[in-house]
Amino acid sequence: MPTIDLWAVDGYISTPDGKSIYIWGFTDKAGGSAQLPGPTIIIKRQDPPARTMVTVNLTNSLPEPVSILFPGQSEVRVNGNPVQPQYQNGSLISLTNHCLPGETITYTFYAENSGTFLYESGTNPHKQVPMGLYGAIIVRPQDYMPDHTGYKTAYGTGTGTEFDREYLLVVGEIDPDLHQAVELGKPYDTRVYKPRYWTMNGRCANDTMLPDNVDHLPNQPHGAMIMLEPGEKVLIRYAGAGVENHPLHPHGNHTRLVGMDGRLLQNRTLSNTTDLSYKRFTVLTGAGQTYDQIYTWTGLGFEPVTNQIPTVIPNLRNMAIGHTGMTMWSGSPYLGVKGELPSGMVSYNEVGEYHFMLHSHAEPEITNWGAFPGGLMTMIAVYPNGTLERHHGMLPVESHGL
Template sequence: MRTVDLWATDGFVSIPDGNSLYVWGFAGAPDVPAQLPGPTLVIDQGDEVVVNLTNRLAEPVSLRFPGQEEVMVLGDGGWEPARPQDAGGRRVSFMPAALPGQTITYRFVAARPGTYLYESGTDPHRQVPMGLYGAIVVHPADYDPATNRTAYGAGTGTEYDREYLMIFGEMDPEFHRAVRLGLPHDVKARRPRYWTLNGRCAPDTLAPDRVPQLPNQPYGTLIEMEPGERVLLRYAGAGVDGHPIHPHGNHTRLVALDGHLLRNGASDLSYKRFTVRAGAGETCDMIFEWTGLEFTPANPIPTVLPNLRNLVIGADGWTYWSGSAYLGHKGDLPVGVTSFNRIREHYIILHSHSEFQMTNWGEHPGGIMTFIAVYPAGTLGPDAGVLA
């Protein structure tokens, strides 16, 4: 049995333009601020999971587990099915809720592998956009990080070398301010100005996990791989908007939707897409491969190098380009350009194809944008791309 303790609380998150936003969210320890998104729950198929939710907010909060069946709640008489709550002739919560200061306990069995969300089931139109959400990753029963990495089990065609989770959302600063100050607000008039990937806006998305300057946004989104590897990308749409996500360099093969493998018996129903839309409340599992030809300067091909406008990012003149079109080699960089390239790797952008979602309140680059970093073969450690 796996026991998970979560606290619904509040806090602040940082935005690259220098602002900070008030949020609600889940924390993995008492007396710490909310993190965005909530702690990722990585569990095994067949695990019985018990979740204790302690509510530190001033209004009722509950937990929903979309995709998990037979969710139970611990009541005065023992375990009972978790059902919606009604009061005064209206539905007040989709799940039994914890009142302020209370703790409520849920239980379910992770029957199917896949990628799932968890989120507040009380006033979800208000509480989920404020940040009360997180993700659940269920590995198949035969999963072994050393010998058998598959998304849905052996023989399903979902073998992979590395895996990454990306949770998409958006934030309206006026909405967050109104909630903080207890002011009236119309959720229908909500207008996002920041778009988030694992709770961060670009370029903070490129920072590693758990960097000190982002204490309440612990999860980075830089995808690291080597040529020929199969990378499992797990998308989760935690926001209200849809997010059409597109990686350059190659299409992705969509293998599962909402924890359901795209397969009918022996028939493989997976398919490739230029762009995959992570809709509100949806999850998508896909395989990405980069098979670019690794020509070397000793075996040149006609190559058009990027011009300065295309290779420099930001007003400070920084880039991730190595100065060479060849993987594993460095070249000259323009004067005044700072390169963040570490060991002559290639960088492939992954971003939202709703272009305004690549801004922080209209400023580009920002929002939903990260990179796929392709490292020379044999240079990337085995711990990259492992969900703890």
């Protein structure tokens, strides 16, 4: 049975405009700093009738009580008893049993449904969740086998949720005034919450496009760059970890929603299956909700020899990002072909791939404290067939030992 040790601790994250922001968060390393988002918990379900019990030991190293809610999971218990809201003098102080500073408590739950879930603090959540006490849980179907065709799925074989690659995007917001007040021990009125930064996997654009585990972002280990080849099915999991809603959309194609909040969008009777999946241009990613989507880029019938794509070369100012001369353009309108780059450009384009955006349609959210580009934005990179390594977009089968 999976057992995960989590510590609620503090730490700092970096923003692309050079700031360092104090956070509270989770780590799964003894003595570690807070990580944003918290460690991703990936579980593969047992074959029924066996049930998959997950144990989470929480140690609180923060100066106030902290807890973890597990929305969408079954029979959540704390130290063996069903979890309950906590009251003090008749007032609700926590949505679930909390852990006092210096203590360790043990939560258990059964992972009964495949899909994408959140875990987040249920204590003073308007403060603790935006401070960073959140993370994602991925539950894999019991027949998940990444090396077997038809068994690499989000919800089980035969559910129409097969994928070739998968990416998790956990989105949140940061109001620096809240973080500074908590760091300095000063009061903060959550009613005036006003985010200035927006994060994808704990990073603001353009850091979202950097690889995983870059040295200068030690507490933000996960990138958000989506890489794929034409025609592949890409499972994109959105998790809304903040307290606001974010309208996210990729360029290049719609996504097909196949699951929400860890529930397959399908109705089944003994004799009949009704497909309830649907396509969306923009998915309003609600606070506390998750969305599993299949995305495929075909370039409107792209075929490398007989149907190349006559793209109009964009205006020069749209080809460069920032002041460093980085470009997301191969210099050629054809996938897999490199052309002439404008003088002064330094190409980061490796094999003539396409890059285009996935971003929030609430455009203030694609800035860092008012400066574009930033916030909830990343790139989708379409690599020519056969050029993208297989390990790109392969989350582990399980994240923590049995």
